[in-house]
Amino acid sequence: MFDSVTTRALTSALDGLAARQSAIADNLANVNTPNFHARRVQFEDALADSVRQGDGAVEAAASRSLEPTRLNGNNVNTDTETLSNADTVLRYQFAAQSLTGHFSNVRTALRSA
């Protein structure tokens, strides 16, 4: 019951979103660092596939942005990073609440037994 697909998938989502948050923090930390390339964290597609196969546990994958750079060799885009940061926080809050809701269901089931 505690190791269900729901728990595994939501935990994977929380881990992936936390990794993305760290990547955004690193990108914005290096906004003025010459020759720095922004890092992207992906896990959604792999997570969807994994849930479809009844598992739900995935690791987030990271890659470097291939966007064109500015004159100092840096390609951090402050607009997209700031938006992605706000988006990541909301998704994290959503996944955290979903997990709490799932545990609440488990609690209800335990009480009624």
Next chain:
Amino acid sequence: MPMDAIGIAGTSLSTHRKWLDAVSDNLANVNTVTSTDDDAFQARYVTAVANADNQGVSAAGNEWGDPEGRVVHEPDHPLADEEGYVRYPDITLSDQMGSLIMAQRGYQMNTAVVDRAIDIYQAAIQIGAQQ
């Protein structure tokens, strides 16, 4: 141990602060005169390098402006040599003002990252709490 988003933003706050300090010092000395026997005031430029393993940024060191500076004819200046010349630092005011704004905005953006990271921690703390 790898740092979280708050720690990573913290490395950038201190790097941008060092940059701001260097720019302030350069601007404070933009009109500092030296005699032609000595070096001119040298502008300081902080070099930023990304940390290994995606752990933020560090100020790796300094690069220095030209010690030759600009030699200006000011025969009435107390530091003027026999031919009436003194040395001014080779600092471009507009470059320094541009750097000042970039350093300030970079600092502000990283304080926003800290705020967002706090939102995530608060959500994590609430996982499993009874509603």
